Amino acid sequence: MNRFSLASVCVGSLVLGACDKKAPAPPLAMASSSVETVPVVSRTLDTVDRLPAQLLPYEMVDVYPKVTGFLEEIRVDVGSQVKQGDFLMRLSAPELLARKAQAHAALQSAESQLTTVRAKLAADEGTYKHLAQAAQTPGVVAANDLAIAQQTVEADRGSVGAAEHNVRAARDTLREVAQIEAYLTIYAPFNATVTRRNLHPGALVGPAAGQPSAIPIIQLVDVDRLRLVVPVPEADVGAIRDGQEVAFSVPAYLGEIFRAPIARVSHDIDLKTRTMHIELDVPNTDKRLSPGAFATVSWPVTRDRPTLFVPTSAMASDQQRTFVIRIANGVAEWMVVQTGHSANGEIEVVGDLRPGDAVVRNATDSIRNGEKVNKHPSADASPTNGEHR
Numbered sequence: 001m002n003r004f005s006l007a008s009v010c011v012g013s014l015v016l017g018a019c020d021k022k023a024p025a026p027p028l029a030m031a032s033s034s035v036e037t038v039p040v041v042s043r044t045l046d047t048v049d050r051l052p053a054q055l056l057p058y059e060m061v062d063v064y065p066k067v068t069g070f071l072e073e074i075r076v077d078v079g080s081q082v083k084q085g086d087f088l089m090r091l092s093a094p095e096l097l098a099r100k101a102q103a104h105a106a107l108q109s110a111e112s113q114l115t116t117v118r119a120k121l122a123a124d125e126g127t128y129k130h131l132a133q134a135a136q137t138p139g140v141v142a143a144n145d146l147a148i149a150q151q152t153v154e155a156d157r158g159s160v161g162a163a164e165h166n167v168r169a170a171r172d173t174l175r176e177v178a179q180i181e182a183y184l185t186i187y188a189p190f191n192a193t194v195t196r197r198n199l200h201p202g203a204l205v206g207p208a209a210g211q212p213s214a215i216p217i218i219q220l221v222d223v224d225r226l227r228l229v230v231p232v233p234e235a236d237v238g239a240i241r242d243g244q245e246v247a248f249s250v251p252a253y254l255g256e257i258f259r260a261p262i263a264r265v266s267h268d269i270d271l272k273t274r275t276m277h278i279e280l281d282v283p284n285t286d287k288r289l290s291p292g293a294f295a296t297v298s299w300p301v302t303r304d305r306p307t308l309f310v311p312t313s314a315m316a317s318d319q320q321r322t323f324v325i326r327i328a329n330g331v332a333e334w335m336v337v338q339t340g341h342s343a344n345g346e347i348e349v350v351g352d353l354r355p356g357d358a359v360v361r362n363a364t365d366s367i368r369n370g371e372k373v374n375k376h377p378s379a380d381a382s383p384t385n386g387e388h389r
Contacts, residue, residue: 034374035367037327037358038312040349043304047343050296051230053248055282057291058225059190066183069093071199076218078197082188089204089217091184100177107170114163121156128153156301192220195291195346221291226282230262231275233365235341239302241264246280248297250289258282258289301341308353309346315339316363324349324369325360327375332360334369 069091076088110217128149135141178263197220199205208214228248232240245259282289314324315337323334353359360367361378 036361037375040357042355049299051299052296053230053297055293056227057221059222064208071203076194080194086188088186103174110166110170118162124152180376195221228277228280231301234274248295325363327358332371
């Protein structure tokens with residue numbers, strides 16, 4: 001064998017492993033990806049949402065006159081405290097005074113006419129009775145005269161009825177004018193504070209009906225009790241309880257917490273905002289709080305049964321679904337879920353999951369459904385259940 005043949009054998013031996021006892025190992029299969037997992041936890045939701053709200057007056061009214069007239073006198077100004085029934089202002093209306101005088105004169109005329117026709121009726125009734133007695137003697141009174149006297153009495157009675165109707169109508173007119181005249185004096189409808197005064201004596205004022213540009217004379221606001229109006233998100237309305245006290249704060253008193261009970265629930269979801277209108281009654285006899293102020297409400301959110309929680313980072317989605325990735329027997333499974341309330345970095349989920357299931361902490365759709373993965377539990381994951389507060 002020449003050296004060329006020997007070299008060929010050695011080369012062949014290298015391929016077969018005969019010339020070197022330490023042949024290289026075959027390449028390994030690609031290893032599965034490794035993911036960090038956390039357990040699904042069952043907890044009873046008991047947390048607080050911070051919701052924006054607004055303080056509104058319990059009662060508020062813009063005071064307009066009911067009749068047109070001149071503002072003659074006004075006894076209140078901005079900041080005045082009034083009680084129900086207190087005198088506020090007086091108007092004057094010369095045309096109304098003329099109508100009242102005319103109505104009074106019409107009533108006097110109607111009463112005078114009634115007196116006249118009643119007197120005539122009484123006289124004609126006396127004549128008729130005298131003739132009727134005389135007619136009992138044959139030939140003393142003609143039958144025609146007796147009939148005419150009777151017809152006269154009947155006509156007088158009709159005149160009296162008409163006159164009485166005129167008197168009632170005149171009295172109604174005078175009463176109506178008197179009622180309108182009473183509108184010239186305006187009294188406080190409830191205990192309130194005057195928060196706005198727009199007009200002064202001498203101003204011509206009139207009813208607001210049909211006049212969008214009409215200006216109220218004053219504005220009255222009940223500041224002793226306020227309404228705290230809270231638009232509660234649809235997802236949080238399940239925990240509403242009438243009478244339950246709720247805490248809130250206002251910017252004017254930084255760090256101070258106020259409390260008020262739930263008083264009124266609209267039981268209607270606003271289709272635009274997906275919120276429910278809730279009102280709290282806020283006592284304010286010390287007048288520290290101001291109507292119109294914004295507030296931040298600590299709204300309690302609870303459940304009457306435990307629900308499942310995962311970290312918010314464990315949620316993933318594509319264009320069709322929202323899911324978490326459960327790792328079972330080394331295989332990734334996309335589990336479609338519905339989400340609920342989120343708090344403290346966790347979110348409620350509803351789906352085919354059980355407490356203790358291992359889900360990927362940082363889920364992404366790059367981990368495909370059915371992919372084999374190696375899991376290692378998160379160092380801060382706690383397998384125990386607890387209360388979510």
